[in-house]
Amino acid sequence: MSLNTPENPQADQMADESMVRTLDAQARAIWPQEVQLIDRYDLPPNLRILDAGSGTGEGASRLADHFPRSRVLGVDVLEENLTRARERFAALAPRLSFEQLSVYDLQLPAQSFDLTVCRHVLHTVPHPEQAVAELVRVTRSGGYLHLLAEDYSMIHFEQHAAALDGFWQAVANKFTATSGIDMRSGRNVFGMLAAAGLDNIAVNYVIVDTVRVPRPVFAAILEAWRDGFAGPCAEVTGIALDEVVGYFENMIEQVHDPRRYVVWMVPIVSARVP
Numbered sequence: 001m002s003l004n005t006p007e008n009p010q011a012d013q014m015a016d017e018s019m020v021r022t023l024d025a026q027a028r029a030i031w032p033q034e035v036q037l038i039d040r041y042d043l044p045p046n047l048r049i050l051d052a053g054s055g056t057g058e059g060a061s062r063l064a065d066h067f068p069r070s071r072v073l074g075v076d077v078l079e080e081n082l083t084r085a086r087e088r089f090a091a092l093a094p095r096l097s098f099e100q101l102s103v104y105d106l107q108l109p110a111q112s113f114d115l116t117v118c119r120h121v122l123h124t125v126p127h128p129e130q131a132v133a134e135l136v137r138v139t140r141s142g143g144y145l146h147l148l149a150e151d152y153s154m155i156h157f158e159q160h161a162a163a164l165d166g167f168w169q170a171v172a173n174k175f176t177a178t179s180g181i182d183m184r185s186g187r188n189v190f191g192m193l194a195a196a197g198l199d200n201i202a203v204n205y206v207i208v209d210t211v212r213v214p215r216p217v218f219a220a221i222l223e224a225w226r227d228g229f230a231g232p233c234a235e236v237t238g239i240a241l242d243e244v245v246g247y248f249e250n251m252i253e254q255v256h257d258p259r260r261y262v263v264w265m266v267p268i269v270s271a272r273v274p
């Protein structure tokens with residue numbers, strides 16, 4: 001039976017075993033650059049931190065490690081991922097805890113957090129601006145929002161560039177049209193924060209490329225995407241499953257090939273609540 005709901009339309013993929021690998025490899029690739037951006041907010045050490053859409057706890061646990069005097073709450077709608085996160089990071093409880101709550105309706109008091117983080121979520125949910133409004137509501141005046149929002153026009157391959165650009169364009173267009181999510185949401189978050197009246201809006205990029213990130217780690221992201229998303233990509237675009245798997249195999253090959261350059265630019269949009 002499908003776990004998909006209108007507020008988590010990719011829940012089947014989010015609960016899949018491949019997503020555990022996706023989130024692990026993404027965090028290993030992204031966190032070393034991301035944490036340097038977080039340090040720029042110059043926040044006090046004893047923070048209250050929210051990780052909205054915390055998944056298997058990759059981000060929440062790294063935040064708890066990085067800020068050892070902080071309290072971190074991870075929230076997610078999927079019980080499967082909450083259970084994984086609680087089991088993996090039991091040693092950090094009760095300073096790190098996880099609750100089943102939706103990012104659209106957090107059921108938490110206004111202005112409760114100094115730092116509100118939302119990683120790899122906004123491109124998977126419809127009406128991301130409503131989620132952002134809720135994140136703003138729970139962040140205190142002077143606190144920061146840190147939003148990692150993916151954009152699938154920002155992944156570039158050197159070989160077969162036209163075919164692979166066309167593949168990602170078809171995937172982004174079709175998912176956007178059929179499930180109401182925006183797989184290019186990365187470029188739209190600035191506007192959402194500006195509309196919400198926030199200060200100090202910054203757009204930075206974590207560069208996941210074959211120069212900065214070990215090739216096996218980058219390849220592990222694409223392997224996990226292939227295992228979790230080839231089927232849905234074929235279904236939504238009408239491209240044959242074999243062909244979709246072939247595209248992923250080609251991307252993985254290029255990442256492993258020391259003669260090739262591959263880059264995935266990951267926007268991180270941050271702002272201060274006035």
Ligand SMILES: C[S@@+](CC[C@H](N)C(=O)[O-])C[C@H]1O[C@@H](n2cnc3c(N)ncnc32)[C@H](O)[C@@H]1O
Nearest residue numbers: 008023053054055058076077078102103119120
């Ligand atoms: C791609 S994962 C990212 C997990 C984590 N933030 C990380 O960086 O590893 C997206 C997560 O958002 C969760 N999610 C989707 N819709 C949600 C909603 N409406 N409220 C809370 N979480 C949601 C999914 O269940 C999934 O665990």
